Amino acid sequence: MALYEELKTKFPEVVKEGFQEVDGEVVVCNREGFLDLIAWLKQEKGFIHLIDLCGVDYLGYKPKTFEERFEVVYHVFNLDERKLLRLKVRVPEEDPWQYSITSLWKEANWFERECFDMFGIVFKGHPDLRRVLMPEDWKGYPLRKDYPLFSEEEDWEPYKVLVEKYKRRG
Amino acid sequence: MSLVLEVNKKQKGKDSWEEPFYLNMGPQHPSTHGVLRLFLELEGETIVNCDPIIGYLHRGIEKLAENLNYNQTIVLSDRLDYISSAANNVAFALAFEKLFKLEVPRRAKLIRTIVSEMARICSHLLWLATHALDIGAMTVFLYCFRDREWLLNIYERICGARLTHTYVRVGGVRRDFEPEVIEELYRFVEEFPKRITDYETLIDTNRIWLKRTKNIAVVSAEEAFNLGLTGPCLRGSGVSYDVRKFRPYDAYSEVEFEVPVGQNGDTYDRYKVRMIELRQSNWIIKQCLDKLSETEGELVLAENSPDLLMPEKVREVSAQPHPKLGVMFKPKEKEIVPVGEAFASIESPKGELSVYVVSDGSSRPWRLRIRTPSFVHISAIPHMTKGHMIADLVAIIGTLDIVLGDSDR
Numbered sequence: 001m002a003l004y005e006e007l008k009t010k011f012p013e014v015v016k017e018g019f020q021e022v023d024g025e026v027v028v029c030n031r032e033g034f035l036d037l038i039a040w041l042k043q044e045k046g047f048i049h050l051i052d053l054c055g056v057d058y059l060g061y062k063p064k065t066f067e068e069r070f071e072v073v074y075h076v077f078n079l080d081e082r083k084l085l086r087l088k089v090r091v092p093e094e095d096p097w098q099y100s101i102t103s104l105w106k107e108a109n110w111f112e113r114e115c116f117d118m119f120g121i122v123f124k125g126h127p128d129l130r131r132v133l134m135p136e137d138w139k140g141y142p143l144r145k146d147y148p149l150f151s152e153e154e155d156w157e158p159y160k161v162l163v164e165k166y167k168r169r170g
Numbered sequence: 171m172s173l174v175l176e177v178n179k180k181q182k183g184k185d186s187w188e189e190p191f192y193l194n195m196g197p198q199h200p201s202t203h204g205v206l207r208l209f210l211e212l213e214g215e216t217i218v219n220c221d222p223i224i225g226y227l228h229r230g231i232e233k234l235a236e237n238l239n240y241n242q243t244i245v246l247s248d249r250l251d252y253i254s255s256a257a258n259n260v261a262f263a264l265a266f267e268k269l270f271k272l273e274v275p276r277r278a279k280l281i282r283t284i285v286s287e288m289a290r291i292c293s294h295l296l297w298l299a300t301h302a303l304d305i306g307a308m309t310v311f312l313y314c315f316r317d318r319e320w321l322l323n324i325y326e327r328i329c330g331a332r333l334t335h336t337y338v339r340v341g342g343v344r345r346d347f348e349p350e351v352i353e354e355l356y357r358f359v360e361e362f363p364k365r366i367t368d369y370e371t372l373i374d375t376n377r378i379w380l381k382r383t384k385n386i387a388v389v390s391a392e393e394a395f396n397l398g399l400t401g402p403c404l405r406g407s408g409v410s411y412d413v414r415k416f417r418p419y420d421a422y423s424e425v426e427f428e429v430p431v432g433q434n435g436d437t438y439d440r441y442k443v444r445m446i447e448l449r450q451s452n453w454i455i456k457q458c459l460d461k462l463s464e465t466e467g468e469l470v471l472a473e474n475s476p477d478l479l480m481p482e483k484v485r486e487v488s489a490q491p492h493p494k495l496g497v498m499f500k501p502k503e504k505e506i507v508p509v510g511e512a513f514a515s516i517e518s519p520k521g522e523l524s525v526y527v528v529s530d531g532s533s534r535p536w537r538l539r540i541r542t543p544s545f546v547h548i549s550a551i552p553h554m555t556k557g558h559m560i561a562d563l564v565a566i567i568g569t570l571d572i573v574l575g576d577s578d579r
Binding site for chain 1: 224225228230232233234237268271395396397398411416417509510511512513514515522524526528530531536537539541545546548549550553578579
């Protein structure tokens, strides 16, 4: 918990809470000022390796203890101290956005694109925010919990177009 | 708006005489190793801009996993990097074991280490074969496939499958090794180093090979971290970062091995690193086989490992006192797995493969995030190809060792 204490004194307005998990420390942050925090971690504390960036949708999650719907989770690793740190930023459903960290890691570019693709979280300051895995004209965000796993054939857009076409032909 | 549309707009009403040349490479191009599509902006033969377009093999594994139980998701992990599926199985199992707080028996740990190192050899052999074929060395291809075939036959003997194993289970492995398998593996371990020497004599000092790989796609150590390269690509740039050393899992803490690093960070160094890794993997397998005899007769699956068919809901009836009606029996949904989250990462043959799992207490994961090395490596292609010839692009795709099943998930 040493790092949490340090972060708490350095960025009292950004850090919300922190706890110890099985695999490392977890620090929950506010959206505002997050960029300064992660830049400081990278430049001063040696967390130079960004392992992962992902989104999580907590719609209807029973053991939930917070209000916001989404969470953006960062995993950063310090090579010298062999320390794994998990940073979490909670994002409300009404304005789903978060600051982009592409200025710090080019690697984050595609991670953020994927997060936008799957959850619809917009990353402010991202140079090229478009879908990665899904087709460009896809509607909806597949990894959201309210997105169905199987959709009815009649709901499929090309099918509707086909039906329309044959109706007009008579 | 996509790059393709932008280009169409730009080109409209313009004389294309002095315009840059646009080329679509893939998704059916054989040297893109699957269904990778590269949209290239060329100036003569030099690459000015490159836009990788993926998603042709997207199967929604993360979404599917949310609707399957923990044991069933391991089957999906085979389909990520289908060349080294045993390593993927281990990554999933490690994350779930951390979540369930399971202790894996030592024999199972050793077996897992052997199996994942075999996966590394398989993957590196296939990489060497296709990389050499892309660059123009045909002979290596056939030799490498011969040795890979040997390993696949051993895999078949171990678990009955050649490519999609699902051999590793949460809490251990599915079944123990047969004595014949251990004998065959010993034979392989004895023979294989000679074979590696053979391959190296074929291409190590080959003039064409050197011309095609030296000083191609040079990445500095700092740049490699910036681009998120992991595995042999990062070590080729001189950083000795290996998950097996930094966050040891399974039996890696009890075996000895070296982490090879390159110096220049070019394609040749990455090739060298992988060749040394083949030898190291071979050595690790040998050590594990020796240790395996110490644990003869032990269990290979933890006793409290979850059942294969985890129930969707378990109801627990609790007795509660009521002031008027006496004792009331209330059914309550019981937690099948602990609530919480876990993160595990392994050194897969291609790079760092990490799994982040969030559980809500039911038998299905709430969220299963897979960070695959190929996804990140493909995103690095535009930065690495800038200024290179179009023929070098093939070498760069080869040196990054990408598998599209891994990146598209």
